[in-house]
Amino acid sequence: MRLELIVLIVLVSLGSSFGRHSHSHSHHHHSSNKLKVNQEAYSKWLQYMASRNHSIYEEAKNQLNPCKRIKVHKNPKHGDYTTVQQAINAIPLINNCRVIISISAGTYKEKIEIPAYMAYVSLEGEGANRTVIQWNDTADKIGPNGKPLGTYASATFAVNAPYFIAKNITFKNKAKPPPSGALGKQAVALRISADTAAFIGCKFIGAQDTLYDHRGRHYFKNCYIQGSVDFIFGDGLSLYENCHLHAKTKNYGALTAQKRESMLEETGFSFVNCKVTGSGALYLGRAWGTFSRVVFAYTFMDKIITPRGWYNWGDKNREMTVFYAQFKCSGPGANYGGRVSWARELTQQEALPFISLSFIDGHEWLTGL
Incomplete structure (x- = not known):
């Protein structure tokens, strides 16, 4: 009963809080009490969501010991294949053991997709500055079927299979940064549409919509992510640790656009010990989803x-349902004083579910990585 009860409390309190900007002063007082109940219920909900037994995900059982190694090298004398695509094509159609593809230094001009049945694939470069996979598609480019590709299919590198690992590689979309307000210029460097993926020491370079954190549990460590508008976006459940997030824009940009659409959805982005730098004026997040959830902790x-920090995507109702928060952040852009009233500064207890590997059940599938 505990889960249903909490959901009921939150829904009731949300419903009674939506109309709070009308009527008399007494209504405002009554509404603020309701809002307090809502926040208390939501806090209980968070604690419940942090416990292991809530998860819709099955227990993750990774396989890290390789059964096969493939080497990619520009010189055919030094490797098994000269392109990344050839190496992927060499993996059995239904793969059930860890395959490590080592990619030597060089720029590989390829558009690649890992199919859904090809689990346990690892890509290892010789350093993110030395091993680069790049392409230049945009959402408005006409595809083979005569229709625009769309954001989803614009990705330079797309992953649809679980237990994917990438280390020390740059994923790049070389499409030019679009002029302000241009449509159809989304240019994804990497799309991850599968559960249990890890990216260590990687770079993601693009402009609009660089990293499509589409769905599943993901871990990004020591990564560099560069873009302009919504450059980390999607509905993943993802932990970003020790990452450098760099904006390149001459006007307004947005770091995240998280698409959580329901309070029952277990998704959100958490940034821990990261740093945010760049040019232009940057929102920490825009509410792409009605229940969009993003947390920054210990981040410079x-x-x-x-100063406002967050944008409601032009829908004031989302201010009542999003979860946007900071915890012990630093630097000139971290000042909480000017933030929108619907963002929050977390307590230690409230921050706890978001700042460790348990946020993505990492103890199950990241151990030994």
Whole structure:
């Protein structure tokens, strides 16, 4: 009964809080009490969501011991294949053991997709500055079927299979940064549409919509992510640890656009011990989803962060349902004083579910990585 009861409390309190900007002063007082109940219920909900027994995900059982190694090298004398695509094509159609593809230094101009049945694939470069996979598609580019590709299919590198690992590689979309307000210029460097994926020491370079954190549990460690508008977006459940987030824009940009659409959805982005730098005026997040959820903890924010911090995507109702928060952040852009009233500064207890590997059940599938 505990889960249903909490959901009921939150829904009731949300419903009674939506109309709070009308009627008399007494209504405001009554509404603020309701809002307090809502926040208390939501806090209980968070604690419940942090416990292991809530998860819709089955227990993750990774396989890290390789059964096969493939080497990619520009010189055919030094490797098994000269392109990344050839190496992927060499993996059995239904793969059930860890395959490590080592990619030597060089720029590989390829558009690649890992199919859904090809689990346990690892890509290992010789350093993110030395091993680069790049392409230049945009959402408005006409595809083979005569229709625009769309954001989803614009990705340079797309992953649809679980237990994917990438280390020390740059994924790049070389499409030019779009002029302000241009449509159809989304240019994804990497799309991850599968559960239990890890990226260590990687770079993701693009402009609009660089990293499509589409769905599943993901771990990004010591990564560099560069873009302009919504450059980390999607509905993943993802932990970003020790990552450098860099904006390149001449006007307004947005770091995240998280798409959680329901309070029952177990998704959200958590940034821990990261740093945010760049140019322009940057929102920490825009509410793409009605229940969009993003947390920044122990993160350095340069002065490019707009004081309000967050944007409601033009829908005031989302201010009542999003979960946007900071915890012990630093730097000139971290000042909480000018933030929108619907963002929050977390307590230690409230921050706890978001700042460890348990946020993505990492103890199950990241141990030994």
